[in-house]
Amino acid sequence: xxxxxxxxxxxxxxxxxxxxxxxxxxxxxxxxxxxxxxxxxxxxxxxxxxxxxxxxxxxxxxxxxxxxxxxxxxxxxxxxxxxxxxxxxxxxxxxxxxxxxxxxxxxxxxxxxxxxxxxxxxxxxxxxxxxxxxxxxxxxxxxxxxxxxxxxxxxxxxxxxxxxxxxxxxxxxxxxxxxxxxxxxxxxxxxxxxxxxxxxxxxxxxxxxxxxxxxxxxxxxxxxxxxxxxxxxxxxxxxxxxxxxxxxxxxxxxxxxxxxxxxxxxxxxxxxxxxxxxxxxxxxxxxxxxxxxxxxxxxxxxxxxxxxxxxxxxxxxxxxxxxxxxxxxxxxxxxxxxxxxxxxxxxxxxxxxxxxxxxxxxxxxxxxx
Numbered sequence: 001x002x003x004x005x006x007x008x009x010x011x012x013x014x015x016x017x018x019x020x021x022x023x024x025x026x027x028x029x030x031x032x033x034x035x036x037x038x039x040x041x042x043x044x045x046x047x048x049x050x051x052x053x054x055x056x057x058x059x060x061x062x063x064x065x066x067x068x069x070x071x072x073x074x075x076x077x078x079x080x081x082x083x084x085x086x087x088x089x090x091x092x093x094x095x096x097x098x099x100x101x102x103x104x105x106x107x108x109x110x111x112x113x114x115x116x117x118x119x120x121x122x123x124x125x126x127x128x129x130x131x132x133x134x135x136x137x138x139x140x141x142x143x144x145x146x147x148x149x150x151x152x153x154x155x156x157x158x159x160x161x162x163x164x165x166x167x168x169x170x171x172x173x174x175x176x177x178x179x180x181x182x183x184x185x186x187x188x189x190x191x192x193x194x195x196x197x198x199x200x201x202x203x204x205x206x207x208x209x210x211x212x213x214x215x216x217x218x219x220x221x222x223x224x225x226x227x228x229x230x231x232x233x234x235x236x237x238x239x240x241x242x243x244x245x246x247x248x249x250x251x252x253x254x255x256x257x258x259x260x261x262x263x264x265x266x267x268x269x270x271x272x273x274x275x276x277x278x279x280x281x282x283x284x285x286x287x288x289x290x291x292x293x294x295x296x297x298x299x300x301x302x303x304x305x306x307x308x309x310x311x312x313x314x315x316x317x318x319x320x321x322x323x324x325x326x327x328x329x330x331x332x333x334x335x336x337x338x339x340x341x342x343x344x345x346x347x348x349x350x351x352x353x354x355x356x357x358x359x360x361x362x363x364x365x366x367x368x369x
Contacts, residue, residue: 197246
């Protein structure tokens with residue numbers, strides 16, 4: 001770089017200029033050379049180095065390198081290189097202007113710090129692409145850890161930027177943070193609670209991405225779309241989105257339907273009350289309600305919508321003021337909410353209608369006139 005300075009000074013002097021004009025034009029030429037050099041290095045990274053790395057990762061059989069060294073990550077990293085070149089050249093460019101050199105060096109260092117943090121954020125976010133439709137416990141641990149890492153990186157970057165701006169050693173600023181630790185704990189209390197709650201959720205396998213959960217206190221009934229340090233996003237079946245905190249799920253109560261979905265069928269238990277006055281006995285001493293129970297039980301076994309292997313049951317439950325209670329217990333093959341409700345309705349409507357064939361009357365309370 002010193003040789004370039006000499007040649008630039010000789011070139012400007014050959015133009016017949018004298019005095020301060022030579023220095024000003026010389027520094028201007030050096031600035032242009034530095035900018036062109038930095039742009040050339042940045043272009044080299046984007047057009048040569050980055051495509052080579054992308055092709056190398058595409059040839060491997062593993063998936064993680066395609067995600068971690070994606071184009072988005074590499075582009076963000078390439079944006080730092082020109083600034084590093086400028087930062088290295090500043091002492092030779094403004095050798096006669098120490099104040100300008102100091103200011104520009106600090107500004108460039110701040111820019112490099114911010115862009116490095118941005119690259120780290122993009123790199124950390126790229127791990128999300130490694131997830132499947134359901135986030136496993138290990139992936140959720142990694143997801144929570146990445147969230148904490150992003151907060152720590154941002155916090156450290158702020159300290160470093162402040163240290164560069166005021167020309168102080170960053171370690172001295174970190175040493176003085178003990179006095180404000182209580183304030184920081186208060187500021188990040190939701191994040192800390194979310195981290196602890198997220199660890200409890202994943203450790204106990206309570207919820208995953210894609211699970212169907214019901215949270216009565218929040219009016220949520222749908223699929224879990226995202227779990228972060230501070231929020232759990234649930235898309236209801238009417239496409240509305242409910243956001244709750246992990247702390248809400250841990251401290252409160254919610255219903256996870258994953259067990260039902262991972263097993264065959266959904267259980268249905270229904271009760272029907274019959275008027276005692278409609279119960280009769282034939283000449284063989286068999287009650288009409290007994291015949292009705294046996295018929296419905298066999299009909300459920302033969303119904304293709306019902307899982308016969310799980311032994312449908314129609315039993316006599318405890319009687320009440322509403323009448324003689326018959327309980328119907330069966331497992332439907334349909335698990336989707338719409339099919340499940342339709343199949344349940346079809347079965348119960350048949351039960352209601354066929355009870356009249358056995359002389360049974362379903363109890364119903366008429367409003368007072």
